[in-house]
Amino acid sequence: MPGRQRPQLSHGTAAISLPATLRTIPRDQHNLSRKDMSPNALRVLYRLRDAGFQGYLVGGAVRDLLVGGHPKDFDVATDATPEQVKQLFRNCRLIGRRFRLAHVVFGREIIEVATFRANVDDGSGDREMDNGRLVRDNVYGSIEDDAVRRDFTANALYYAIEDFSIRDYTGGFEDVIARTLKLIGDPEQRYREDPVRMLRAVRLAAKLDFEIEAATAEPIARLADLLADAAPARLFEEILKLFLSGHAVASFEGLERFGLLQALxxxxxxxxxxxxxxxxxxxxxxxxxxxxxxxxxxxxxxxxxxxxxxxxxxxxxxxxxxxxxxxxxxxxxxxxxxxxxxxxxxxxxxxxxxxxxxxxxxxxxxxxxxxxxxxxxxxxxxxxxxxxxxxxxxxxxxxxxxxxxxxxxxxxxxxxxxxxxxxxxxxxxxxxxxxxxxxxxxxxxxxxxxxxxxxxxxxx
The missing domain is CATH 1.10.3090.10 (cca-adding enzyme, domain 2)
Incomplete structure (x- = not known):
């Protein structure tokens, strides 16, 4: 959207400025259909709704369906805490200390359910920064907070089961239609929070055939050395995603183009x-x-x-x-x-x-x-x-x-x-x-x- 300002994220407890007012894209203005979604993900959404909680299909599945893709993973965002999700599903297990998540298991398929995260530290100790890097984030908030703290606008779209609309808080719908990958917030700050985001930018651009927005791309070569601070196990997994997901050539060329090959x-x-x-x-x-x-x-x-x-x-x-x-x-x-x-x-x-x-x-x-x-x-x-x-x-x-x-x-x-x-x-x-x-x-x-x-x- 022309003139749309980047939402600003905080390093700690400072206040943030939220993005533009919520835009709701009704069913007749988008191509998402329940027949293209995981029946198990829909089952999770309906049960959350029936229990009085908010529940949305979010992230990569919404993004990929918008561009005609066939997502393998379907993630859900909710205002229910992980413990409340576990009470609703006998087939649920809680994982993670850095980011507490609920996994609802249906045979070989796992539906990942994440509670809305806040953008400010409530003083509980459940949000921790280390030299600008976000190393722990279990402070819960609203859907508006959750949207702003996500990495790319294309990943901050929420599909609502009650009316089949898409909720957009960051302008991600237009970015997906324009095939543009854009970070939410200040790019350098977001990369410093998590350097692996630089690899994710290259990987998603390669996978989706998106262009990385100029402001999102500019700091990557300068900050490439920050990957040395990333956990080696995370980088191994990211390499597998870069090269074993069907877009290896484009990923390699992206690593070269943005100065990340030398770091990786x-x-x-x-x-x-x-x-x-x-x-x-x-x-x-x-x-x-x-x-x-x-x-x-x-x-x-x-x-x-x-x-x-x-x-x-x-x-x-x-x-x-x-x-x-x-x-x-x-x-x-x-x-x-x-x-x-x-x-x-x-x-x-x-x-x-x-x-x-x-x-x-x-x-x-x-x-x-x-x-x-x-x-x-x-x-x-x-x-x-x-x-x-x-x-x-x-x-x-x-x-x-x-x-x-x-x-x-x-x-x-x-x-x-x-x-x-x-x-x-x-x-x-x-x-x-x-x-x-x-x-x-x-x-x-x-x-x-x-x-x-x-x-x-x-x-x-």
Whole structure:
């Protein structure tokens, strides 16, 4: 809405100025329909209403339905306290200390029910700030308060079950229609309250194909280093949302555009900048396109493969550095894998159940050049073979140097054990191991030494 002012949020107990007067969008002026909503979410809304409480479908579900999406999660906001919600639903459990929430469980579906939050500290100790960051928020208020304290205007829309209208306190309805992502309140202050909001801005813009409003976008690059203060476990979860939700390419490009890649994946960002051919970036983007395609096809996606892809440029750079120091090839590979993993753990809590398979995918790449029968059969039987082979195929995007290896292993998977043994018996022996040099894809490439002939070789 032209001339609409940003609502101002407080750092502590100071008063706030509320946004424009409530705008109610009646049913005939929006496209939301109960047939597109979770029946369980509607069940929660009706029971809250029947018990005398306010209850609204809120946030991402309303936003996504407005733009023709198909939300998977349906959240509810209410004036009932978590304890009151629990009394209404036997299938309810209360979670969280930082933000107290009620989860109403219907089999595999969970409807998250949040009590309206206030914007001021009531002195109870249930609202806590730490260096500008909101670390605890369990002070309850009105729906108007709740709307203002949400992050983006697009997420501050409330669907009312009693008349099927949308309640808008921040101008979010027009922002969604204009496909604009806009923070509520002062952007810098909101990012300082929770630095992960910068990643959420990039992720939502990528998911929804929204533009981030100029004032919302401006502080991001300046404040990117604040992500170092975010909990590594939260950043791990945010990476999964960024890259395993079907919009990985747009998310990666958004991280680059707004200066967040260096803060989130610092060694990868450095390695990509140093790779002048751009081969590593081409490979990374192609891998992310494949991930998006798998999500679109409802096929499984692996966090281990994702991190193997995201950190591969960092691994290649660390490996090359170690080899240039004279470290033996196999030792350099192990040390590079460990070094990159440990350094990334300073930022993102990457669980071992994902980091160990990630490292196996890397370390198996050098084994694809070996044609010795026992090693070929052993590699084919490795539980991580398929992921490592898919990774090798992906490397063709960066360089055609791997075409022979890809062709050999693709054929090997189609042959019986006897056929493969016969093929290997007639194949020429592989050359001896040699030194390493950088390939055209930015990754280390083995340079084979020629076999030296014996003293009497070639004489009659």
């Amino acid at each position: 994946l610092p060694e990868t960002a450095t390695a990509l900048a140093a790779n002048r051919s751009g081969a590593l970036r081409r490979m990374l983007l192609e891998g992310l396109r494949g991930t998006d395609q798998r999500v679109a096809n409802d096929e499984p996606v692996s966090p281990s493969f994702l991190f193997a892809l995201l950190l591969w440029p960092a691994y290649c750079r660390a490996l090359m550095a170690l080899q240039n120091q004279g470290v033996h090839v196999e030792e350099a590979q192990r040390r590079a894998a460990d070094r990159v993993t440990l350094h990334q753990l300073d930022t993102v809590a990457l669980p071992r159940r994902f980091s160990l398979p990630m490292q196996e995918i890397w370390l198996m790449q050098s084994r694809f050049g070996n044609r010795q029968r026992k090693r070929v059969l052993r590699l084919l039987g490795h539980p991580r073979f398929r992921a490592a082979f898919d990774f090798l195929v992906l490397r063709l995007t960066a360089s055609s140097e791997h075409a022979d290896d890809v062709a050999f292993w693709r054929e090997a998977q189609l042959q019986s054990a006897d056929e493969l043994a016969g093929h290997l018996a007639s194949a020429p022996a592989a050359g001896e191991e040699g030194s390493e040099e950088e390939g055209s894809d930015g990754a280390p490439r083995r340079r084979r030494r020629r076999r030296r002939r014996g003293a009497g070789a070639g004489t009659e």
